Amino acid sequence: MSDEPLLSVTDLEKHYPITEGLLRRQTGTVRAVDGVSFDVARGESVGLVGESGCGKSTTALSVLRLEEPTGGAVRFDGEDVLNYDDEELRRFRRRAQLVLQDPDSAFNPRQTVGEAIEEPLRIHGLPNPERRRHVVEDTIEHVGLPADAADGYPHEFSGGERQRLALARALVLNPDLLIADEPVSALDGRTKSGVLELLARVQSRFDVAIVLISHDVDLVRRFCDRVAVMYLGRVVERGAVEDVLTNPAHPYTQSLVEAVPSLDPTAVASSPALRTDELPDATDLPDGCRFHPRCPAVIQPEGIDLPHEEWLGVTALRFRLANEWGDEADRRELLENGSTPSRETTDPSFETALRNAFDLPESDSTAESTLETAINALESGSLEAARRQLADGFASPCEEISPAELEVRVDGESATDATTRLVACHHYNDDISSGESSAPAENHSSK
Amino acid sequence: MTASETYSTLEVTMSKPLLTVENLRADIRMPDGVLSAVDGMDLTVTRGETVCLVGESGSGKSLTCDSITGLVSSRKIDVSGSVRFDGEALLEADEATLRTIRGNRIAYLFQNSHNALDPVYSIGNQIVEAITFHDDDPEPEPREQAIELLETVGLSRPGERVDSYPHELSQGMRQRVALAIALAADPDLLIADEPTSALDVTIQARILELLEQLKRERDLTVLLVTHDLRVVARLADRVVVMYAGQPVERGPVDAVFETPAHPYTQALFDSFTGTTQKTHEQPAATGCRFASECPHAVDDCRTERPAFEAVGTDETTSHQAACIYYRDGRDRSKVLERATGVATAADSLLEVSDGE
Numbered sequence: 001m002s003d004e005p006l007l008s009v010t011d012l013e014k015h016y017p018i019t020e021g022l023l024r025r026q027t028g029t030v031r032a033v034d035g036v037s038f039d040v041a042r043g044e045s046v047g048l049v050g051e052s053g054c055g056k057s058t059t060a061l062s063v064l065r066l067e068e069p070t071g072g073a074v075r076f077d078g079e080d081v082l083n084y085d086d087e088e089l090r091r092f093r094r095r096a097q098l099v100l101q102d103p104d105s106a107f108n109p110r111q112t113v114g115e116a117i118e119e120p121l122r123i124h125g126l127p128n129p130e131r132r133r134h135v136v137e138d139t140i141e142h143v144g145l146p147a148d149a150a151d152g153y154p155h156e157f158s159g160g161e162r163q164r165l166a167l168a169r170a171l172v173l174n175p176d177l178l179i180a181d182e183p184v185s186a187l188d189g190r191t192k193s194g195v196l197e198l199l200a201r202v203q204s205r206f207d208v209a210i211v212l213i214s215h216d217v218d219l220v221r222r223f224c225d226r227v228a229v230m231y232l233g234r235v236v237e238r239g240a241v242e243d244v245l246t247n248p249a250h251p252y253t254q255s256l257v258e259a260v261p262s263l264d265p266t267a268v269a270s271s272p273a274l275r276t277d278e279l280p281d282a283t284d285l286p287d288g289c290r291f292h293p294r295c296p297a298v299i300q301p302e303g304i305d306l307p308h309e310e311w312l313g314v315t316a317l318r319f320r321l322a323n324e325w326g327d328e329a330d331r332r333e334l335l336e337n338g339s340t341p342s343r344e345t346t347d348p349s350f351e352t353a354l355r356n357a358f359d360l361p362e363s364d365s366t367a368e369s370t371l372e373t374a375i376n377a378l379e380s381g382s383l384e385a386a387r388r389q390l391a392d393g394f395a396s397p398c399e400e401i402s403p404a405e406l407e408v409r410v411d412g413e414s415a416t417d418a419t420t421r422l423v424a425c426h427h428y429n430d431d432i433s434s435g436e437s438s439a440p441a442e443n444h445s446s447k
Numbered sequence: 448m449t450a451s452e453t454y455s456t457l458e459v460t461m462s463k464p465l466l467t468v469e470n471l472r473a474d475i476r477m478p479d480g481v482l483s484a485v486d487g488m489d490l491t492v493t494r495g496e497t498v499c500l501v502g503e504s505g506s507g508k509s510l511t512c513d514s515i516t517g518l519v520s521s522r523k524i525d526v527s528g529s530v531r532f533d534g535e536a537l538l539e540a541d542e543a544t545l546r547t548i549r550g551n552r553i554a555y556l557f558q559n560s561h562n563a564l565d566p567v568y569s570i571g572n573q574i575v576e577a578i579t580f581h582d583d584d585p586e587p588e589p590r591e592q593a594i595e596l597l598e599t600v601g602l603s604r605p606g607e608r609v610d611s612y613p614h615e616l617s618q619g620m621r622q623r624v625a626l627a628i629a630l631a632a633d634p635d636l637l638i639a640d641e642p643t644s645a646l647d648v649t650i651q652a653r654i655l656e657l658l659e660q661l662k663r664e665r666d667l668t669v670l671l672v673t674h675d676l677r678v679v680a681r682l683a684d685r686v687v688v689m690y691a692g693q694p695v696e697r698g699p700v701d702a703v704f705e706t707p708a709h710p711y712t713q714a715l716f717d718s719f720t721g722t723t724q725k726t727h728e729q730p731a732a733t734g735c736r737f738a739s740e741c742p743h744a745v746d747d748c749r750t751e752r753p754a755f756e757a758v759g760t761d762e763t764t765s766h767q768a769a770c771i772y773y774r775d776g777r778d779r780s781k782v783l784e785r786a787t788g789v790a791t792a793a794d795s796l797l798e799v800s801d802g803e
Contacts, residue, residue, distance in 0.1 A: 051647040159504075188503050188504050188674040188675075189502075189503035189504075189718050190714060190715070190717075191504075192718065193718040193719075215647060215648060216648070217648065255649060256648060259648045259651065259652035260648060260652075261651075261652070261655060261677040261678060261680060261681045263676055263677050263680055263704070264680060265679075265683070265700045265704050266701060267680070269655075269656070269659070269681060271652045271653070271655075272652055277617075277619055277649065277653055278617060279617070
């Protein structure tokens with residue numbers, strides 16, 4: 001056995017063109033997967049976790065070449081998957097299988113499940129029908145159903161049973177790699193944990209490597225050895241599950257973990273400290289770190305050193321102006337709601353209202369002069385000037401430079417054999433965040 | 448915890464229940480007999496509290512709600528028992544009465560906001576429709592009300608968004624709009640059926656936050672249906688655990704989560720830590736329905752249906768389980784011993800998720 005991982009994905013890209021008109025001129029690109037790297041060792045389970053739309057399913061399909069990747073490299077057992085010819089691809093697909101979320105649509109309703117499970121065997125060359133039947137029955141028993149289930153039709157089974165049968169079909173060729181895309185998301189309670197347990201048993205028994213794709217942090221925590229957290233087509237953090245999910249380093253991973261409600265009714269409710277819940281337009285992704293418009297820990301530019309709250313106020317104002325400032329309506333609303341308590345007596349000034357609403361600083365002199373100019377510009381109605389002023393004065397490195405994956409070792413990890421994790425965040429790059437005293441992980445724990 | 452607990456129990460005992468359900472049954476007529484999908488459900492919801500029905504799919508929790516509001520097809524399902532909503536007997540009420548109560552006094556929030564919203568009308572129109580449907584002479588202007596409601600449910604810039612169409616909004620915003628429609632008639636009771644199950648985890652956190660805030664600020668009364676114990680922990684004041692159409696355990700959320708008493712509740716908690724799975728046994732026809740799957744089942748379990756018994760030593764506690772082991776003279780420690788084990792498993796999970 002070599003040290004090389006079973007599956008090695010490097011800088012995988014899947015871009016979809018957006019075309020318009022009769023000539024199908026390309027007007028844009030959706031970067032569904034944009035430079036994703038991860039490794040899967042033999043027999044281990046790796047979780048891909050992230051919100052819907054982060055590209056985790058597209059990653060799975062691209063790895064199996066069910067979608068043709070537009071860039072990057074996929075190596076399986078030392079071979080270059082992207083250079084496979086048809087015959088090699090067929091052999092590859094025998095060794096790498098896919099299980100999808102919805103077991104209802106995974107089976108042909110007019111076929112018995114036995115026929116469905118048998119099909120891969122027939123295609124991949126087991127000519128003897130009796131032996132095929134034998135293998136099918138054997139596999140069905142392995143997934144915890146009686147052998148005679150083979151003669152049933154899909155509708156005769158419950159959701160959990162159908163998911164077990166879908167798993168049987170994936171396992172019947174004895175694959176080395178199983179990609180499971182939200183395999184238990186359609187199930188609940190004990191049915192869910194049952195299928196999960198089966199996956200774990202299958203993994204140890206058949207020594208199959210599993211890539212588990214899920215939006216459920218708890219599920220990945222329970223099932224996987226390692227995890228890659230994805231956000232808008234990129235991996236933001238990857239490493240051992242225990243490290244990444246109990247002590248997340250990337251601000252996005254932190255938000256994701258905080259968003260999971262506790263099972264303890266007496267626990268203080270945590271909620272993610274995201275600056276906005278809106279995801280950016282998939283065709284027009286933010287520059288730099290893709291998470292920066294939502295990131296609660298966005299880095300201050302050089303020369304500016306505001307207290308954290310005030311800095312967030314400034315970025316909130318910038319964000320608001322850049323995205324959704326309806327001039328008249330917002331100005332009125334601001335004056336009504338954000339003005340000082342003494343508004344009955346004195347005419348509220350626009351500046352005070354704005355400062356109150358966004359919690360703007362008056363402490364830092366560099367910041368102050370920029371702000372002053374911007375507020376004046378806004379008050380005199382030139383939104384563009386205000387925008388520009390703020391953009392120039394408060395440009396964060398997070399929005400300019402795309403963060404590379406860095407090896408990070410977060411202090412206080414108890415496990416001595418903890419693997420170093422990779423984090424794509426400028427907070428861990430001393431060249432960029434030198435002025436910043438605290439990494440987000442420390443912010444997080446000190447709260 | 449204890450101070451607020453005493454306060455809330457005090458409040459509960461003082462005010463009279465908004466909704467009382469006694470011995471509710473829903474029998475589905477099947478070609479080969481009758482499936483009793485809700486079997487002897489008892490439930491009280493007091494003003495201002497959140498009661499949660501929890502159980503796996505098929506346990507009858509949604510059907511319980513639909514039976515209460517008369518949303519089941521009488522051609523296929525026989526509903527019997529007693530449902531009193533603010534003094535009105537709902538099962539005996541005619542369709543016209545039910546219609547005024549539904550939406551007006553009892554509002555629904557469903558799992559899937561895609562289905563709840565009409566794609567061809569602006570969200571403002573849909574909220575206005577909900578307002579005017581139940582109020583002929585709305586004051587102030589329905590459109591003003593709609594904007595106000597959108598603000599209540601936390602939609603930024605409601606004045607502009609009121610004219611947008613469902614497809615222009617994100618998943619989380621649509622769920623907020625669905626909630627705004629539910630709140631349009633200022634209902635006494637909100638039935639929320641898996642309100643966050645279809646949502647992404649960060650959006651789920653926001654909707655939970657919003658529901659919590661509405662509970663606090665509007666004193667909203669909620670009957671919550673979910674299979675997710677974490678959602679229960681976050682929102683519920685009291686819990687009713689259902690298995691195969693029957694309530695098996697009920698009580699204040701803290702007590703039930705600290706000491707899950709019924710073997711089924713314990714199994715449900717185990718499923719959140721990954722140590723249990725469903726057997727292929729069908730629910731038993733007589734006696735305790737969980738008997739066919741229960742690790743502690745004895746012969747008596749299969750013959751007689753257990754009544755609710757107090758879980759603790761204090762007979763007046765509202766934490767009760769319908770399990771034979773809690774009867775006088777039985778050794779409840781046999782079941783509870785496992786409960787401590789469950790608590791440890793849950794604790795270890797909590798440690799992990801709360802860990803820094």
